Amino acid sequence: MSSPEASAEGERIQKILARAGFGSRRACEELVREGRVSIDGRVAELGNRVDVARQVVYVDGALAPTAPAAVYYLLNKPTGVVTTAADPQGRPTVMDLVESAVRVFPVGRLDMNTEGLIILTNDGRLAHLLTHPSSGVSKEYLVRVEGDPSPGSIRRLREGVELEDGPTSPAQVSRVSEGLLRIVIHEGRNRQVRRMCAAVGHEVTRLVRTRIGPIQDATLAPGASRQLSLAEVRRLMEAVGLGPDVASTMPA
Numbered sequence: 001m002s003s004p005e006a007s008a009e010g011e012r013i014q015k016i017l018a019r020a021g022f023g024s025r026r027a028c029e030e031l032v033r034e035g036r037v038s039i040d041g042r043v044a045e046l047g048n049r050v051d052v053a054r055q056v057v058y059v060d061g062a063l064a065p066t067a068p069a070a071v072y073y074l075l076n077k078p079t080g081v082v083t084t085a086a087d088p089q090g091r092p093t094v095m096d097l098v099e100s101a102v103r104v105f106p107v108g109r110l111d112m113n114t115e116g117l118i119i120l121t122n123d124g125r126l127a128h129l130l131t132h133p134s135s136g137v138s139k140e141y142l143v144r145v146e147g148d149p150s151p152g153s154i155r156r157l158r159e160g161v162e163l164e165d166g167p168t169s170p171a172q173v174s175r176v177s178e179g180l181l182r183i184v185i186h187e188g189r190n191r192q193v194r195r196m197c198a199a200v201g202h203e204v205t206r207l208v209r210t211r212i213g214p215i216q217d218a219t220l221a222p223g224a225s226r227q228l229s230l231a232e233v234r235r236l237m238e239a240v241g242l243g244p245d246v247a248s249t250m251p252a
Contacts, residue, residue: 010051013037013044020066021230022059036060062234062242065123072233073098073120074215078222083109083118094118098225107131108188115222116141116209119236129240130213136186137239140211141193143181145202153200157183161199165189168196184211213239 010016017028017037029046031037037044038058050057050066057064065072077083081092083106094106104120107127121127129135149157157173172184183193194204210216214235220226228236 010049010055013039013048013050013057014046016050016052016057016066017059017064020064022064031059062238065230065233065237070123071100071102071104071121072123072126072228072236073100073104073225074217074220074228074232075118075120075225076217076220076222077110077115077118079113079115081223082112094120097223109190110209111191111194111207114207114209116207117212117215117217117220118209119212119215119228120225126237126240126242129242130236131188132240133187135240137213138184138186138211139188139209139213140182140184140216142176142208142210143183143193143197143204144206145179145181145197145204147202148178149175149181149197149200149202153202154181156200157181157196161196163189163192163195163199168192171196 013032014025014028017023017031018025022028022031032044032046035043036059039048039050040055041058044057052066057066075094075097077094077097081094081097083094085093085095085105087093091112095104098104098120100120102122104122105127107119107121108131110116110118119127119130130137154173154175157171160168160170168189169185169187174182176182181197183196185192189195193207197204210218215228215232217226
């Protein structure tokens with residue numbers, strides 16, 4: 001297989017990989033020598049330069065987070081915090097809880113009274129795919145409701161319930177204990193879990209998102225945030241289908 005066309009601009013591939021967290025410069029050189037790195041779908045060679053603004057890099061078949069200053073944070077949002085960059089009413093926002101040297105934005109939304117995990121990043125491509133319905137990235141919630149749903153109500157939630165904006169897709173629903181459900185959905189409609197439960201006669205009294213695709217962290221305290229690890233970013237990319245087979249469809 002021929003090597004990628006050399007870029008007159010950009011940085012050497014091993015330097016970019018080292019900055020992205022794949023190890024020391026020497027370790028990254030070994031990755032290239034072993035044929036585990038590709039640029040725009042073609043095997044890389046030592047000395048190749050990459051323009052990260054228009055070329056994509058893969059390591060072991062997974063898209064590498066090489067965008068300039070790309071950052072990824074995981075926040076455990078507490079109640080009373082809004083998921084916006086700024087709030088005209090002066091309420092606290094998720095932006096107040098994440099210390100980042102570059103501007104980031106939340107991926108998707110959580111209602112002010114909904115708690116749990118939310119990702120903030122400046123990687124617009126990944127953010128778009130995480131929120132696009134076609135990606136089908138699952139979100140898991142612990143849901144405290146009024147009363148104790150019957151097996152019939154749980155079956156209705158699993159099969160899909162009729163809402164004012166159409167029926168919901170099938171969901172994974174299990175009873176954890178009396179009045180406590182675990183619900184996994186793949187859609188992202190406004191207040192969807194709350195509306196689903198209300199549709200079967202059980203108003204939500206507490207809602208906590210515990211997982212976004214492959215990302216979860218039961219040790220992250222409410223209001224706390226941390227940067228995602230390289231492995232977590234790669235798992236997110238894989239979850240939305242950013243693999244070698246889509247290299248040719250990615251924007252230059």
